[in-house]
Amino acid sequence: MGKPSIFSKDYDERMKKRKRRRTILFLVITLIVIGAWVSQGINMKNIVSIKKITFFNRKSNLNPKNNEKTLTDNNGNSKQEEKQEEKKEEGYNFSLSSGESVKVIYESIGKDRKFKYIHPLESKIIYDISPSGKLITIYDKKVQRIYSMNIDGKVFDITKPSYTSTNGTFSISREEQLKTNPSYIWCESPKFIDESTIAYVSQLPWFNKNTKYIWTIDLKNNIHKNIQNLEGNEIKFESLNEKGLDIIIDKEKFILKASGEILK
Structure with missing residues (x-):
């Protein structure tokens, strides 16, 4: 304009x-x-x-x-990638005197290995695994022998081979006693108390009585020891806990420690 x-x-x-x-x-x-x-x-x-x-x-x-x-992730949030160790199950073959063959199964996680069970599961073989899972006991009922296997698969016969009286006047081997009296209980029901101590039931040190007693095995030196003042017609090992091994003797409950101490 x-x-x-x-x-x-x-x-x-x-x-x-x-x-x-x-x-x-x-x-x-x-x-x-x-x-x-x-x-x-x-x-x-x-x-x-x-x-x-x-x-x-x-x-x-x-x-x-x-x-x-x-x-x-899609929202911009960071998350750490998780690495999981692969679990594997392997086993060692073990043959009993009866001819039965089983496999002792252990689980591997990285370099760590622990015993888990005996296969086949329906097998009636008596066994027990140590608290750490590094040892297992296997009981051969037919010949009354106790075996220990370590995590590397090495087997040791830890059965008491013979009995000698306290004064040394009498001695008899396991084979001789079982041949003379096949129903005699030389050893049965092995159970761990700790990593180096196993308890088992026996009629030793008597040969003319049906009473049962408790013995222990020190795995460090394979020494067998009779636990005094524990006897009965029926002895049953129960669970292992922090106090020791629970035991039922003629319906009465006790706790056995690895040292041999008895708690009620």
Whole structure:
């Protein structure tokens, strides 16, 4: 719009309108410029933030402490990859005097191995596993022998081979006694009290009585020891706990410690 003539009748009013239009136009342009500047500043801030997050994620993927990977899920949350050791079951073959063959099963987790059970499960073989799982006892009922097997598969016959009276005047071997009296109980029911001590039931030291007694085997030196003041017609070993081995003798309960101490 051109500038009105100074001699125009409404010159003053037209000049006022012209100034208002210029002012409004200036304000509009100023607002547009400010809006564009503010918008550009926000976008730059977001770009910087994204760069920081990307750098942080790259950095967190390296875990020098345990040298394990750190994964990131869809939400950007990091989670540590779990490594699970593979479990394997293997076994050692063991043959009884009856001709029955079983497999002594152990479980491997990495380098750690522990005995678990004897296969087949329906086998009536009597066995017991030590608290650590590193030893197992196997009882051969037909010939009344107690065997110990370590986690490497080595087998030891830990049966008491013979009995000699306290004064040394009488001695008899296991084979001789069982040949003379096949129903005699030389040993039965071996049970761990701790890692180096096994308890078992026997009619020793008597040969003309049906009373049963408790003996222990020290695996460190294979010494057999009779537990005094524990006898009965029926002896049953129960569970092993922190106090010792629970025993039921003629319906009365006792606790036997590895040291030979008896608790009621």
